[in-house]
Amino acid sequence: MSDQVSQKPKMKQMNMIQAINSALDVKMSQDPDVLVFGEDVGFFGGVFRCTAGLQEKHGLHRCFDAPISEGGIVGTAVGMGAFGLRPVVEIQFADYIYPAFDQICSEAARLRYRSNGDFTAPITIRSPMGGGIHGGTSHSQSPEALFTHIAGIKTIIPSNPYDAKGLLIKAIEDNDPVVFFEPKRLYNGPFDGDPHSPAKNWGGHELGLVPEGHYTIDFEKARIHRAGNDLTILCYGTMVWVAEAAVEATGVDAEIIDLRSLSPLDLDAIVKSVTKTGRCLILHEATRTSGFGAELIAEVQEHCFYALEKPIMRVTGWDTPYPHALEWEYFPGLERCSRAITRIMED
C-alpha cells in the first residue's frame, strides 16, 4: 500500500463515523482554512453524528449549521474555495444532492478549466449514500455514476473506517473538488448483504483499526480486498462486503477489488487482475442502466478482451426507484451475488 502514515501511528478502534469525524478533526486542527458546514452538522453534530463535537472543539465559526439549501451550501463552498479556504460540506443524504448538482457540475467541476487555473474549488462534498437502512426511494440512492460522468471532479467511495479516514484527509488536501460518498449501511459495521444475519460492528475488525493522527490514502489506487486467481470482482462501498460473503458462500478463489476511487480509476489494478483470472464480475447497488458498471465493462473489454473466458457480468440494483417495502428484493444481496458467481464460473 502506498499509504503515507506520518511517524509510527497510534492506532484506535473506530467505526466509520468515528473515522470520518477523526479525519475532520485532524484537518481542522492542522489547517485553520478547513471549515465544516451543512444541514444539522453544527451543535447537533449531523444526523449520522459524523461531525459530533467538532463545533465544541473548534468553535462555532469552524463547524456550523447551514440553511436547508444544498445549492447554497455547495455554491458558498465554491466561493470559499476560490478565496483559498478548504470547506468540507455535508449533504445530508445523497438523495438530496440534486439541488446542488448544477453547482457541482457547472461550477465546482469547471472553475479551474474555464478560468485556466485562475480560480479553483478545493472543496470536499461528503454525503451518505446507499441502501440497507429502510430508506426507500428518498434515503437510499447511489448516484455515483452521475458524478463520475463529470470531468473536473473526483468521486470517492470508501468501504471501511481505515480507508474512510485516509481518503477523506486526502480529499480535503486535494486541490480539486471531491465528491465523497459514505455508504451509510457501513457506518457501524460491515454488511454481508443478508438482512437476516446479525448486525456486525467494526469492533475488533482490522479495517476498524485506524491511526489516531494524520495519514492519507492516494486516489487512483484500488485496494485488493481479497487476493484470488479464478475470478475478479470489481466493487466498492457496501458491495465489497457482500462480495466477500458471496465468495465465502460459493468457495470460489476470487480476487475482490475495492475500487475506493471511481474517478480517477485504478485501471492498472483492474487490468492486471482480469488478465490473471480471465473472468470479471461487477457489483454495484446503483441502478443498472448507464451505471458505473457499464464504464467498467467497457474498460475491461477494451483492455482484457483476449484474456476473457466468459462475458463480463454485473449484478446491480434494478432499474427502479429504491423501494421501501421491497428493499431486499431490490438490493443486490448475498443470494443474487452468489448466483452470479456460480454462473460466471461455469465452463
Added chain:
Amino acid sequence: MVAHKTSRKNISNLHVPEPLNRPGATPDFSDLHMPDLVSDKTHTLPRPIPLVDAFETEQLASGLVRVLTLDGRAKGPWDPKLDADTLRLGLRNMMLTRSVDKRMFIIQRQGKASFYMKSLGEEAIAVASAMALKDDDMVFPSYRQQGLLLTRGYPLRDLMCQVLSNSGDKLEGKAIPICYSSREKAFYSIGASLGTQMSHAVGWAMACAYKGTDGVSCAFTGEGATAEGDFHYALTFSSTYRAPAIINIVNNQWAISSFQGIAAGASKTFAYRGLGFGLASLRIDGNDFLAVYAAIKWAAERARTGGGATVIEHFTYRKEGHSTSDDPSKYRAKDEPNAWPLGDPVDRLKRHLILMGEWDDERHEALEKELDAYVLKTYKEAESFGTLTTQTGINPATMFEKVYEDMPEHLRRQRQELGI
C-alpha cells in the same frame, strides 16, 4: 397600449404578463412602475447612515435613488460629491467600454469571433461600481459588466484575445467569448450558467469575514436570472451569516426576449425582495453614474463595518440586442431604447460635466476619437494572435490541461489518442 399586428388573445383566466411595447407599438413607458421622474421627488430620498436597520431602507427599495437630474444637475443627499477629475475618469471608462463594445460587435459581424455581448446603456453600473470599490474587492460579474475589467485596467489586448479565442487568450480558448477571468484584477471567472456566481460571492464574503479581512464581494445578476434558485440561496446565506457582500440586480428590463415582468411577477420592485431577507435594499437609477457610485460606496461601507449585505437594483435599459445572436426588433418596439425615460448614462454624465464647466463637446468628440483609435489599434494587435475562424494558434494539448491540478492517467491516455 399593447398594439399587436396579429392579436394574440388570452381567452382563459391564466394570467400571462405582457410587456408595454411590442413591435409596431409607439413606445410608451408611462405605465412603468416608477416614481415621478419629472419632479425632483426622487432626489430627496434620504441617505441613512450605512449601518441603518435594514427595514428602514424600505422607501429606498420601493422608490428610486437618484443624484443626476435629467438636465445634468447633481441633487440630493446621495450626491457623492466627486471632483471633476474623478468624473472625467468615469466618463472616459464608460466611453472606453462603449468603444470596445462597438468594435467587438463589428468584428463578430465580420466573422472573426463567434459571439459577443454589448453593455450599451448599462456602462455606468460596472464603471461606477469598480470606481467605488477597492481594487481588491472581488467582483462576481454576469457577462454584461466588462466595464469592471476595463475600469480596473485589465489589458485591453488580453480582453480582445479572449473574445477572439486565439493564442493571446490567457484562458487558452477554454471559455466562450466574454467569459473572462482575472484573479489579478479581482474579477471572478464568469460561467455561463446564470446566477451561480451569486452564492460564490456570498461564500467569498463569508471567507473574508472568517479570515477577518475587510474585503467585500460584489456580485451582479441580470433581473431575469433572479428567478434562479441561486439568487435566493445567495440572499438566504448572506442574511444568515451577515456576509459582507453587495448583491446587484441589473434590471435592464429584458432577459433575451422576455420582459422583466416575467421574472418579477407581481413583486413591487426587485430590490424589495431583499427586505424579506432582512437585507438593506436600494433601487437606484442605473443610468446615473453618481447614484451608482454613491450606492456602492454606501453598501461597501455597510458591509465592511459589519452591517452585512445590501441588495441594489439598478434600474436601467438594455439598448441593444441581448447578444450578437439576437434581434430585438422581433419582440419589442423598435424605438423603445430611445424612449427610455432615464436617458443614457454617458450623455447624462457628459451633460453634468459640461454644466459644471469641466467639459465641452469638442473635448468629448476628441476623446471619442482617441478611444476609438486606441481600441482599433489594440484590436489589430490582438488579431495578430489569430482568430477563431482563421488560426487560433492554440496548442491542442492544452485541451487536457487544467481539468484537474494534475493530469490523471485517463486524460493522459486520451491525449495520446489524439496524437499529441
